[in-house]
Amino acid sequence: MVGQLRVMMLTWEFPPRIIGGISPHVYYLSKNLAKNGVNVYVVTCDFPGAPDHEVVDGVEVFRIDSYKNPSPDFASWVYLMNMNMQKEAASIVKNLGGVDIFHAHDWLVANAGIGLKHVFRRPLLATIHSTEIGRRNGLHSDYERMIHETEAWLTYEAWRVICCSNYMVSHVKWAFSLPEDKLVMVPNGVDVKEYEKSTVDLNQFRRRFALPEEKIVLFVGRLVYEKGIQVLINAVPKILEKVNAKFVVVGNGYMKEPLWEHVKRMGLTHKVLFTGFVDDETLRNLQKCADVSVVPSLFEPFGIVALEAMAAKSPVVVSDTGGLSEIVEHDVTGVKIYPDNPDSLAWGVTRVLLDECYANRLRENAYHMVVEKFNWEKISQQTKGVYERVLSEYSRTFWA
């Protein structure tokens, strides 16, 4: 290897295109790798108004034609988009005079990553953010099996598979029958500085969502079954028996309508506020105002929203499952509750809301833990370490 390490990141989303958690993940990871002296080339889908080629915070970004004809279904679109991504990336690599490593994020870029690996004979790394079998709690159709097998194919072709939590490491190992030494845990991160930027008067801001005498209980997430929002809604009357609060629910999803109907039937429309999607700044300010942030997920690969709440110094109540179990230490950095249990959730929330000393202790401990353990600077160094290890192993193969 001559000079700086050159990494090509393949991702279907990168800001300003934001669909899920992969976009911010790749953004912060790439930016901090660049700060650590890695040349990062991001190849991603195009987005209205965003340039085809630009340098963002030291990261060179290429946006490719993401196949805009109508497609038969989402998975077919993904494969067609990969056809375009792969041919564009091949030109880019050729013009750059080569790269050292390809790093693919989820099955959404599996084909492109695997093709480029063989064509240029460079190692491929895969980060698995989530799995089809986990999202759907099983495989129920050929469509789901096809995606599952594509994920398996990606992990098979990858030199190493990165997961963001120990829970995901064991889940991915089980789902694709991978050998232990192929898996690496590198956590997800959160940038606490983003929470210090806003100059909005929070007391003023808070009034848009709650009365001064109401505590704010915040939920942030897609309104889908596995996020457990229904558990929180069921706990609302139990919590209101003990403390006056406003429940602010941020996000959209197929459960929004039925949940709202349920709230109406309980006669609690004045206590529950559905905001839908909000912009980043509003979200961060809400997290800063929240007297407690609740993450009641039933399935959670990582649980980045808990870290974000901690960075905003909001106390957290999380269900004891998946990645959340690892992030939170009970009574130290947050409160753990039994998953899918409204009584347990109500107990956790009232405990935080009724004891300010306890809440403040959780806030301080959690904030320090986030700064210490989940900062992107450190995570990018760990990732660079994985790259270097893989390249040193690669240098002893006949491809090198």
Add this chain to the structure above:
Amino acid sequence: MRVIVFSWEYPPRVVGKLANYVRELSLRLAKDGGVETFLITYHDYWTGEFEEEGVKVCRVTNPVKTHISVLTWVLTLNQEVERAAANIYYKSGKLIDLIDVQDWHFIPAAVTLKKAFGIPFVYSVESLEDHRSHGANAPFNMAIKSIEWLGTYEASVVLVKSDWMASEVIRAYKVPEAKVKVVNPETKHWFEDILKVYKGVMGEFR
């Protein structure tokens, strides 16, 4: 001269009449053309490298077994075709003169290899989606048509078997006339004519 032919059917896998035509072409290339001929094709389980009648055949299978359509099936198979082609490329001192891709299935692989290594390709048309699906333009058919279009756009030459098909390719994909070459495999000199097309592409690309 070193050529790789891509075809989704080759004996013993015979789907239509393309398989035997591609075999005939490959044998003549190896025997009469003085061409080192590689053939990459698909087989469900009979995979690997074989020397057959002077042709170096490589059969790959699909890494993803469960599929919802021939479109998704083709799109995950292309990476295996790329892997096999890259192996030939690196083993032969990075010297491949040309790829001949038969029909639409492995056009994505041919295009990527062109972008990565600068290997030109000929797109040989046996049939078009517009005819196979009787003009249907559901998203499924349009996706296959977009791959065929990509083939006509990126290929050095679009090789067809009749004047009628030449006019159809020009109509459907607005291919410049000079890019389309007609070689009727029923004629006496068909093989020499194809060899001439290959040599023309090589001369132009250098």
